[in-house]
Amino acid sequence: MLWIKAFHIVFMVTWFSGLFYLPRLFVYHAMSTDEISQSRFKIMERKLYFGIMTPGALLTIIFGLWIMSYNFNGYMHMVWLHIKLSLVLLLVIYHIYLGKLFFDFKHDKNKHSHVFYRWINEIPLLFLVAIVILAVVKPLGVI
Numbered sequence: 001m002l003w004i005k006a007f008h009i010v011f012m013v014t015w016f017s018g019l020f021y022l023p024r025l026f027v028y029h030a031m032s033t034d035e036i037s038q039s040r041f042k043i044m045e046r047k048l049y050f051g052i053m054t055p056g057a058l059l060t061i062i063f064g065l066w067i068m069s070y071n072f073n074g075y076m077h078m079v080w081l082h083i084k085l086s087l088v089l090l091l092v093i094y095h096i097y098l099g100k101l102f103f104d105f106k107h108d109k110n111k112h113s114h115v116f117y118r119w120i121n122e123i124p125l126l127f128l129v130a131i132v133i134l135a136v137v138k139p140l141g142v143i
Contacts (some may be wrong), residue, residue: 001070008063010057016128018053019091021099023121029105030114042106049102057095061088084134091127 022045029041068075075081104110133139 004063004066005084008060008067009044010011011059011063015053015056015060015095018048018056019095019098019124020121022048022053022102023117023123026101026105026112026117027114027121029115030110030112038108045102045105049099053095053098057092061092064088078101078138080134080138084131087127087131087134091124091131094123 025041025045025048031043032038032041068081100111103104103111
């Protein structure tokens with residue numbers, strides 16, 4: 001089980017690295033004006049989204065469900081886990097939204113300024129803090 005937890009954490013870190021970096025690429029992409037830079041950002045964004053982020057997300061979820069399978073009934077009685085899973089669901093929605101923004105850039109239909117992307121770049125930090133605290137501390141009142 002410890003190997004499964006280790007891989008769950010490794011792929012969570014992989015997923016979050018992309019969740020932090022893709023909006024940062026969007027900031028630079030939104031500020032770029034030349035075709036060479038825009039083409040380069042499109043390649044970087046595609047490789048990050050499909051080569052790192054999405055596999056990281058899928059493997060994080062797979063290993064998390066694998067962990068839960070060891071004591072599914074027990075886990076289903078833990079309030080902190082319900083909150084964590086709700087946050088993970090919201091994180092998946094955020095991931096999909098970043099994919100929509102990626103496709104907007106890909107098709108030259110970006111509607112947002114670099115300032116917008118600077119703001120959404122902060123969202124994963126909120127999820128990370130909350131999810132890690134729930135998983136590690138299991139705060140009183142939500143056990």
